[in-house]
Amino acid sequence: MNIYNIDDFGGSAVNPPLLAVRDLCKYFPIRSRGLVRRKVGDVKAVDHVSFDLYRNETLGLVGESGCGKSTTVRTILRALDFTGGHAYFDPEGNGRYVDFGELTAHELVPLRRAAQMIFQDPFSSLNPRMTIGGIVAEPLVIHGLARGKALEERVDEILVKVGLKPEYKTRYPHAFSGGQRQRIGIARALVMNPKFVVADEAVSALDVSVQAQVINLLDDLKREMGLSYIFVAHDLGVVRHICDRVAVMYAGRIVELAPTEELFERPLHPYTRLLLGSAPIPDPDRRTLPPNPGEVADAGNLPAGCAFAPRCPYATAVCRKERPELRTMSPLHLASCPFAEQ
Amino acid sequence: MNPNVLEIEDLQVSFFSDEGEARAVNKVRFAVPRGKVLALVGESGCGKSVTSYSVLRLIRKPGKITGGRILFHSADGSSVDLASLRENDPRLFDIRGNRIAMIFQEPMTALSPVHTIGNQLEEVLFTHGKPAKAEAKARVIEMLGRVGIPAPERRYAQYPFELSGGMRQRIVIAMAMLSSPELLIADEPTTALDVTIQAQVLALMQSLQRETGSSVLLITHDLAVVAQVADFVAVMYLGRIVEQGSVREIIKSPRHPYTHGLLESLPGLHGRRERLPSIRGTVPGLFDLPEGCPFHPRCDFAKKGLCDRGEPPPEQVTSDGRRLCCFRAEEMAELLKKRDGAETTA
Numbered sequence: 001m002n003i004y005n006i007d008d009f010g011g012s013a014v015n016p017p018l019l020a021v022r023d024l025c026k027y028f029p030i031r032s033r034g035l036v037r038r039k040v041g042d043v044k045a046v047d048h049v050s051f052d053l054y055r056n057e058t059l060g061l062v063g064e065s066g067c068g069k070s071t072t073v074r075t076i077l078r079a080l081d082f083t084g085g086h087a088y089f090d091p092e093g094n095g096r097y098v099d100f101g102e103l104t105a106h107e108l109v110p111l112r113r114a115a116q117m118i119f120q121d122p123f124s125s126l127n128p129r130m131t132i133g134g135i136v137a138e139p140l141v142i143h144g145l146a147r148g149k150a151l152e153e154r155v156d157e158i159l160v161k162v163g164l165k166p167e168y169k170t171r172y173p174h175a176f177s178g179g180q181r182q183r184i185g186i187a188r189a190l191v192m193n194p195k196f197v198v199a200d201e202a203v204s205a206l207d208v209s210v211q212a213q214v215i216n217l218l219d220d221l222k223r224e225m226g227l228s229y230i231f232v233a234h235d236l237g238v239v240r241h242i243c244d245r246v247a248v249m250y251a252g253r254i255v256e257l258a259p260t261e262e263l264f265e266r267p268l269h270p271y272t273r274l275l276l277g278s279a280p281i282p283d284p285d286r287r288t289l290p291p292n293p294g295e296v297a298d299a300g301n302l303p304a305g306c307a308f309a310p311r312c313p314y315a316t317a318v319c320r321k322e323r324p325e326l327r328t329m330s331p332l333h334l335a336s337c338p339f340a341e342q
Numbered sequence: 343m344n345p346n347v348l349e350i351e352d353l354q355v356s357f358f359s360d361e362g363e364a365r366a367v368n369k370v371r372f373a374v375p376r377g378k379v380l381a382l383v384g385e386s387g388c389g390k391s392v393t394s395y396s397v398l399r400l401i402r403k404p405g406k407i408t409g410g411r412i413l414f415h416s417a418d419g420s421s422v423d424l425a426s427l428r429e430n431d432p433r434l435f436d437i438r439g440n441r442i443a444m445i446f447q448e449p450m451t452a453l454s455p456v457h458t459i460g461n462q463l464e465e466v467l468f469t470h471g472k473p474a475k476a477e478a479k480a481r482v483i484e485m486l487g488r489v490g491i492p493a494p495e496r497r498y499a500q501y502p503f504e505l506s507g508g509m510r511q512r513i514v515i516a517m518a519m520l521s522s523p524e525l526l527i528a529d530e531p532t533t534a535l536d537v538t539i540q541a542q543v544l545a546l547m548q549s550l551q552r553e554t555g556s557s558v559l560l561i562t563h564d565l566a567v568v569a570q571v572a573d574f575v576a577v578m579y580l581g582r583i584v585e586q587g588s589v590r591e592i593i594k595s596p597r598h599p600y601t602h603g604l605l606e607s608l609p610g611l612h613g614r615r616e617r618l619p620s621i622r623g624t625v626p627g628l629f630d631l632p633e634g635c636p637f638h639p640r641c642d643f644a645k646k647g648l649c650d651r652g653e654p655p656p657e658q659v660t661s662d663g664r665r666l667c668c669f670r671a672e673e674m675a676e677l678l679k680k681r682d683g684a685e686t687t688a
């Protein structure tokens with residue numbers, strides 16, 4: 001197993017990241033139809049994505065459905081193999097990084113404790129033949145971290161934390177509502193005392209009041225346990241509330257990255273503006289559903305220049321020809337649009 | 343023609359286990375007016391999905407509809423009480439997926455992992471008519487485009503696992519729309535979608551609804567979505583409807599303390615607050631339902647001796663025409679005003 005330090009990937013020495021993602025790529029082959037399924041192209045689901053995640057930070061990842069958010073986080077945690085790039089992770093907090101991209105299955109096992117994932121689809125990620133107690137206890141059992149009474153107590157404790165009654169332990173997933181199942185997934189991830197949690201739409205199935213409880217819970221745990229999160233979500237109200245910084249993705253790339261308030265107050269990229277402007281407002285007297293928000297990007301067939309150009313009101317010939325790079329617009333604020341400064 | 347497409351009267355649904363009978367849906371009563379959108383909102387686990395499953399008679403053991411009527415008034419003038427039909431009644435098969443279509447909360451449960459998107463969508467057309475294969479394919483691809491799926495021709499040949507979460511949800515929406523139902527039951531249809539596509543899908547649902555005059559029972563916990571598309575709202579708590587009214591009444595001046603609390607916990611786009619206000623306490627389990635008003639342990643206005651004993655409050659119509667289940671219904675407008683006033687001066 002190779003060990004890296006910050007100089008190997010250009011991290012900040014003052015504030016060393018917990019996770020440094022560099023040029024992460026994940027392509028899925030497009031195959032022809034018929035018997036010999038020849039590869040005829042690539043869906044560039046994630047294309048040269050780079051960012052740092054700091055200790056005790058919540059980084060939001062937002063963007064259009066299908067833009068590659070889940071693929072990004074699933075690849076980082078090696079639920080999928082890398083097509084290219086690196087994800088340097090410092091599990092002990094001592095500046096000795098490992099690259100998720102090059103670890104063997106065997107080497108990954110101990111890291112699974114430190115890095116946990118809460119999945120988007122609570123139904124397909126819970127084993128229907130296991131009881132709730134079994135599902136939540138399973139990671140502890142696999143890693144041999146607790147048994148007997150201590151195991152029971154730990155499971156009860158975490159169930160209470162996510163707002164479920166310990167009496168429910170003997171029931172099976174189908175007996176729970178959608179939002180309840182989502183909390184089971186959260187309990188299962190948190191029971192391991194991880195350092196780093198990826199929450200993929202973890203609160204979107206929850207109604208506002210339970211959502212508020214879970215968000216407060218995630219925030220408390222972050223403070224108590226020094227957790228870091230990558231928080232994938234499409235609810236901008238929630239993102240604004242919980243995230244320290246936000247990365248906006250479009251068609252497999254990060255197009256803007258900034259501290260949360262800065263992003264919401266001064267969005268620079270035209271896509272970010274479209275996104276922020278599309279959030280529904282809870283006012284029946286101001287109905288703002290757009291008749292047509294425009295074509296959706298197809299990661300399997302991207303234009304040569306900026307992927308957003310076909311929908312962008314400011315696009316010029318330059319945009320259609322050259323793909324803009326992510327550039328620093330002001331300290332801490334990155335955007336990939338040549339006109340972002342204006 | 344009956345002005346309502348669906349009328350639910352005193353519906354009761356229970357789940358039976360060793361622990362006893364859990365009343366997931368209790369004396370629920372509401373109507374979906376023809377051509378309108380009624381939103382059913384409420385906290386996780388309050389019984390929204392169970393209510394909608396009952397309409398299509400999809401409640402399976404250990405669950406059972408134990409009482410009430412579910413009247414479906416079809417545009418052809420016929421009416422049927424769906425709750426009274428036997429599970430294998432042929433009328434149910436005609437109604438399911440044809441006159442009433444459902445968008446399920448979890449898209450993967452509605453999609454087969456081993457068939458292509460195209461085949462699954464065409465299946466809908468073939469069960470409701472006999473279009474030629476080429477015509478069916480064209481209609482499917484057109485619908486995929488309308489729900490905002492990029493490269494519909496390529497997606498047509500793909501399997502569900504090759505799609506993102508939000509795309510799968512749009513496939514399920516397309517599936518329901520293809521059958522042009524009289525009543526569309528949409529259970530959290532846009533929770534997995536980002537705001538731009540959500541707006542597009544909601545707009546599409548609305549335009550299809552207007553084109554075909556169909557009605558929608560929209561189940562969601564997103565009150566902003568409700569404000570944008572619903573005509574009427576019914577608020578559910580612990581298996582009961584606690585308040586109902588027009589969207590303006592419910593969103594702009596909620597009268598039931600629970601509805602009021604729901605609206606307050608919206609993490610609106612108004613900046614970062616330290617802690618989100620959430621309704622205090624937790625939802626009790628179905629086996630330890632409190633006496634009196636089911637909301638009283640969490641209610642700021644609960645009155646000892648009034649709210650905490652006897653049967654739950656029945657639905658009342660206040661002197662200004664509001665419908666809610668609260669022992670203090672008549673004085674609630676005053677109480678809420680006083681408290682909100684106190685908060686803004688504090």
Ligand SMILES: Nc1ncnc2c1ncn2[C@@H]1O[C@H](COP(=O)(O)OP(=O)(O)OP(=O)(O)O)[C@@H](O)[C@H]1O
Nearest residue numbers: 175176177178179357366386387388389390391392
């Ligand atoms: N098969 C089942 N067996 C036992 N209890 C069940 C079953 N299905 C649902 N329930 C219970 O019925 C209640 C209502 O569930 P339902 O799925 O209708 O909630 P919901 O309002 O749709 O919530 P959500 O917003 O989380 O989807 C819940 O308390 C749930 O635990």
Ligand SMILES: Nc1ncnc2c1ncn2[C@@H]1O[C@H](COP(=O)(O)OP(=O)(O)OP(=O)(O)O)[C@@H](O)[C@H]1O
Nearest residue numbers: 028045065066067068069070071504505506507508
């Ligand atoms: N196993 C796979 N095979 C082929 N293509 C895939 C696969 N998984 C994802 N994709 C494609 O990669 C792209 C990105 O998908 P991803 O699930 O990462 O999107 P997302 O941003 O999480 O969207 P959502 O908000 O809808 O969940 C999509 O075009 C999707 O179709």
Ligand code: SF4
Nearest residue numbers: 635638641649668669
């Ligand atoms: S009946 Fe009493 S406890 Fe229930 S909502 Fe009204 S005031 Fe609150």
Ligand SMILES: [Mg+2]
Nearest residue numbers: 070120506507
């Ligand atoms: Mg996703």
Ligand SMILES: [Mg+2]
Nearest residue numbers: 177178391447
């Ligand atoms: Mg539900």
